[in-house]
Amino acid sequence: MADAGGAVALSELATRSGLPLPTIHRIVRTLVASGYVRQLPSRRYALGPRLIGLGDAASRMLGEWARPQLTELVDQAGETANLAMLDGDAVVYVAQVPSRHSMRMFTEVGRRVPVHCTGVGKVLLAQLPPTEVRAMVARAGMAAQTPHTITDPDRLERELERIRTQGYAVDDGEQELGVRCIAVVVPRGPASTALSVSGPETRVTWAAVERIVPMLQAAAASLAGHLDARGAMA
Numbered sequence: 001m002a003d004a005g006g007a008v009a010l011s012e013l014a015t016r017s018g019l020p021l022p023t024i025h026r027i028v029r030t031l032v033a034s035g036y037v038r039q040l041p042s043r044r045y046a047l048g049p050r051l052i053g054l055g056d057a058a059s060r061m062l063g064e065w066a067r068p069q070l071t072e073l074v075d076q077a078g079e080t081a082n083l084a085m086l087d088g089d090a091v092v093y094v095a096q097v098p099s100r101h102s103m104r105m106f107t108e109v110g111r112r113v114p115v116h117c118t119g120v121g122k123v124l125l126a127q128l129p130p131t132e133v134r135a136m137v138a139r140a141g142m143a144a145q146t147p148h149t150i151t152d153p154d155r156l157e158r159e160l161e162r163i164r165t166q167g168y169a170v171d172d173g174e175q176e177l178g179v180r181c182i183a184v185v186v187p188r189g190p191a192s193t194a195l196s197v198s199g200p201e202t203r204v205t206w207a208a209v210e211r212i213v214p215m216l217q218a219a220a221a222s223l224a225g226h227l228d229a230r231g232a233m234a
Contacts, residue, residue: 001013001045002047007040008045010025010045013045032045032048034048035048035050036050060094062094062095063094063109065226066083066095066195066223067097069219069220070083070095070219071097073195074099074100077208078100079099079101079199079204080096080107080198081096081097081196082095082096082197082198083096083195084113084120084121084124084183084196085192087112089136090115090121091120091121091124092110092111093111093113093120094109095109113175114140114143115136115140116137116140116150116151117150117174118174118183119169119181119196119198120169120194122159122160122163122169122171123194124185124194126160126164126169130157133157133160134153137156145175146174146175146176147177148172148173148174149175150174167213168182168183168213169183169184171198172201173201178202179198179199179200180200180209181198182196182213182216183195183196183216184213184216186224186227187221188228195219196216197215
């Protein structure tokens with residue numbers, strides 16, 4: 001249903017899933033009764049409101065699972081560590097462990113931020129096909145947050161190619177002046193997940209970026225292994 005982009009008929013669900021129509025009908029009837037799916041006046045079906053709470057609970061659980069890696073990143077890098085996920089045409093922060101410095105970066109868990117001007121957003125965009133990236137930024141827009149924000153799709157495409165090659169993304173004052181953020185993808189992570197470290201550019205210098213990238217990559221691999229182990233136990 002989510003892939004269909006909205007309302008979908010039972011016959012289409014049967015075709016997409018390869019299941020017999022009577023089986024699809026029984027499954028959907030159960031999901032409607034539970035509130036996870038709703039029937040429209042057109043007799044087509046769409047995602048239901050109970051999925052919102054389910055998604056929130058899953059995000060909180062993922063944040064708790066990632067807390068050891070985030071805490072270790074703060075200990076190693078000395079700056080704020082974040083976990084974020086792609087959510088539609090934006091990125092949402094699902095967990096954070098703040099730096100112990102008195103001057104530090106702070107982002108509210110649950111906050112949605114643009115994809116084109118954040119480290120986590122750009123590194124997640126780099127995992128998508130260029131046509132999908134173009135469509136996403138066309139829908140969301142590329143508003144200038146600072147004078148350093150990339151606002152041209154062609155320039156963003158070149159930036160994403162560089163990110164694919166080097167394996168990490170940097171937000172160099174593109175969302176907030178004076179702030180630098182480094183981000184990597186969590187390999188095999190659920191729903192396009194990224195880890196990042198952010199702090200003032202006076203401390204997160206380019207020399208510090210080179211030092212922090214391996215820390216981030218090790219933390220992302222550790223989290224991926226942790227999630228794989230939980231999936232195997234499930």
